Amino acid sequence: MILAFGLFVACIIGFFLVRFILSFLQEKDLLQRSLDYRLLSVTLYDAPDAEVKRDWKQEVAVSEQLFGVLANFKAPVVLEIAVPNVGEEIHFYFAAQASELDGLYQQVQSFWPHAEIEKCDDYNIFHPQGGSLVGYLKQDKENVLPIKTYDRMEEDALLPILSVFSSLAKEGDGMSFQVVFKKAHPSTIKSLKRILEELQKGGSLKEAAEKAGGGSVTKELGKSFGSALKVMTEQKKEDETSKPERKESDSDLIELVNRKISKPLLEVNVRLVVSSETEVRAQTIMDQLSATFPQFFEPRGNALEMQKMGGKKEQQGFYDFSFRYFRRAHMLLFNTQELSSLVHVPTKPILDMPKIKKRKARSAPPPLNLPLEGIELGESLFRGDKKVVRMMEARLLILMVTLRRTCWGISPKSDGMMWYISTPLTQSTR
Amino acid sequence: MSDTANFQEHIEAVRKDFEKRVGQTSDLAPIQEKEIVKEIVQEKFSPRVSVQSSSQTVPQSDDQGTGTGVQTPPASTHKDLEQQYQRVVDGFIQNALTGDLGKVVQAVNNSNNPWVIDQFHDTLVDKFYSEIKARQQRPA
Numbered sequence: 001m002i003l004a005f006g007l008f009v010a011c012i013i014g015f016f017l018v019r020f021i022l023s024f025l026q027e028k029d030l031l032q033r034s035l036d037y038r039l040l041s042v043t044l045y046d047a048p049d050a051e052v053k054r055d056w057k058q059e060v061a062v063s064e065q066l067f068g069v070l071a072n073f074k075a076p077v078v079l080e081i082a083v084p085n086v087g088e089e090i091h092f093y094f095a096a097q098a099s100e101l102d103g104l105y106q107q108v109q110s111f112w113p114h115a116e117i118e119k120c121d122d123y124n125i126f127h128p129q130g131g132s133l134v135g136y137l138k139q140d141k142e143n144v145l146p147i148k149t150y151d152r153m154e155e156d157a158l159l160p161i162l163s164v165f166s167s168l169a170k171e172g173d174g175m176s177f178q179v180v181f182k183k184a185h186p187s188t189i190k191s192l193k194r195i196l197e198e199l200q201k202g203g204s205l206k207e208a209a210e211k212a213g214g215g216s217v218t219k220e221l222g223k224s225f226g227s228a229l230k231v232m233t234e235q236k237k238e239d240e241t242s243k244p245e246r247k248e249s250d251s252d253l254i255e256l257v258n259r260k261i262s263k264p265l266l267e268v269n270v271r272l273v274v275s276s277e278t279e280v281r282a283q284t285i286m287d288q289l290s291a292t293f294p295q296f297f298e299p300r301g302n303a304l305e306m307q308k309m310g311g312k313k314e315q316q317g318f319y320d321f322s323f324r325y326f327r328r329a330h331m332l333l334f335n336t337q338e339l340s341s342l343v344h345v346p347t348k349p350i351l352d353m354p355k356i357k358k359r360k361a362r363s364a365p366p367p368l369n370l371p372l373e374g375i376e377l378g379e380s381l382f383r384g385d386k387k388v389v390r391m392m393e394a395r396l397l398i399l400m401v402t403l404r405r406t407c408w409g410i411s412p413k414s415d416g417m418m419w420y421i422s423t424p425l426t427q428s429t430r
Numbered sequence: 431m432s433d434t435a436n437f438q439e440h441i442e443a444v445r446k447d448f449e450k451r452v453g454q455t456s457d458l459a460p461i462q463e464k465e466i467v468k469e470i471v472q473e474k475f476s477p478r479v480s481v482q483s484s485s486q487t488v489p490q491s492d493d494q495g496t497g498t499g500v501q502t503p504p505a506s507t508h509k510d511l512e513q514q515y516q517r518v519v520d521g522f523i524q525n526a527l528t529g530d531l532g533k534v535v536q537a538v539n540n541s542n543n544p545w546v547i548d549q550f551h552d553t554l555v556d557k558f559y560s561e562i563k564a565r566q567q568r569p570a
Contacts, residue, residue: 122548
């Protein structure tokens with residue numbers, strides 16, 4: 001008896017020891033991978049209205065397409081909208097593992113050819129001594145149900161979120177909206193498909209989930225079903241009196257699940273971090289941000305709500321945010337359309353907002369035969385390639401004399417560096 | 431101003447030479463004109479002026495003139511705070527460079543200051559991570 005008890009205790013200790021070692025190794029691996037992340041700043045060209053050919057929904061669809069491509073990266077990709085603690089411009093960033101950064105760069109550039117994409121240093125949104133808060137988004141119901149997506153919205157849902165960003169003070173306030181995403185595990189996708197099949201056979205969502213059960217992912221799904229199942233069971237009781245009504249509601253459910261799995265599925269972490277001079281001010285900003293999420297409520301479908309973190313979890317939240325960790329505990333299951341409805345690369349209405357970092361001019365490549373010597377005029381930065389632009393003095397003279405008949409004139413300023421043209425250009429100088 | 435005058439003298443010289451060479455010919459193609467000017471310029475100005483020409487130093491000295499005379503404004507409270515905490519971060523970075531990175535990260539996390547956590551991460555990634563990685567890969 002004593003031996004059996006001793007063996008039992010040893011087993012328990014062994015179990016916890018193995019768990020601790022595994023968790024330690026996992027954290028170490030996570031840290032190494034997280035430090036390998038590099039940041040890209042994406043600044044879009046704010047084209048004049050006449051040049052804009054797409055409406056905002058078509059623009060969001062481009063982001064949706066991009067997320068579908070980025071989901072195939074080996075490591076999770078990060079998208080951040082942020083206002084650093086000092087400054088008030090709203091920046092858009094992407095981050096990926098150093099080995100996949102070039103791929104990320106090329107993908108973003110291919111979808112937005114006129115965007116300026118630069119490798120940049122990391123930013124800090126926190127006030128050194130102020131109050132800071134962190135929260136994460138969670139799905140109100142089971143994750144097999146979709147939230148409201150942009151194709152069913154009248155306005156870009158990111159606009160109200162960015163309005164909160166634009167209300168921040170130039171110094172002392174900082175905020176970030178961090179999205180870490182990766183392709184959903186194949187077993188999750190399989191599980192959702194099985195749920196859909198069961199629903200099509202005529203069962204309720206609870207029954208479908210039970211029948212689709214088996215793997216670890218279903219356990220996770222099961223967890224999230226917990227709260228929602230109550231709602232479903234209550235509804236079932238109500239519907240039992242009239243069978244045709246129940247059938248109608250099932251078809252709604254099938255349509256919703258079908259909509260969810262018709263697009264590539266992603267596992268997503270969404271963190272919201274606010275910092276200000278005082279905790280009261282930080283809380284006010286956080287409340288304003290929380291108030292923007294009801295717009296994603298889908299009747300009979302899902303909704304988003306913000307879960308504020310406190311105590312030790314809050315500390316962990318700040319750490320996870322800074323190190324850009326993906327945590328399964330805070331995982332949302334979105335399809336690419338849902339994710340792009342929540343967050344996307346700026347659309348024209350967003351670029352029209354104040355404080356959004358944008359470009360007023362399109363970028364163009366410098367000439368291939370830039371002189372290697374001569375007077376330095378400045379720098380050309382095109383698609384990450386920085387080149388010093390110089391002009392040889394002799395060439396300036398050639399330019400002027402050759403075109404003298406068209407009354408052109410070039411005069412140097414006294415500093416010899418800046419040049420200006422005294423009469424308007426009327427023809428090519430080449 | 432002397433630079434401008436000098437430049438205009440050069441232009442005038444090139445122009446006169448150009449007129450002399452072209453003479454009465456009025457139907458020269460622009461490309462021919464360009465070649466003639468190129469020839470004149472090469473004759474008159476080679477060897478070419480190097481990149482570090484004297485004209486380049488002028489704006490630099492101008493900039494420095496305004497910059498060196500003015501005292502840097504006193505740092506704001508926010509900046510003071512940042513500098514104060516940056517010293518804490520520098521200490522952590524120093525430990526990360528010499529000791530166990532995992533333990534240092536744990537200590538940073540225990541600092542209970544999100545600014546310090548974020549700044550430590552940013553400084554490490556932006557400036558020192560390649561160094562730490564290289565050190566870890568080196569055989570003991």
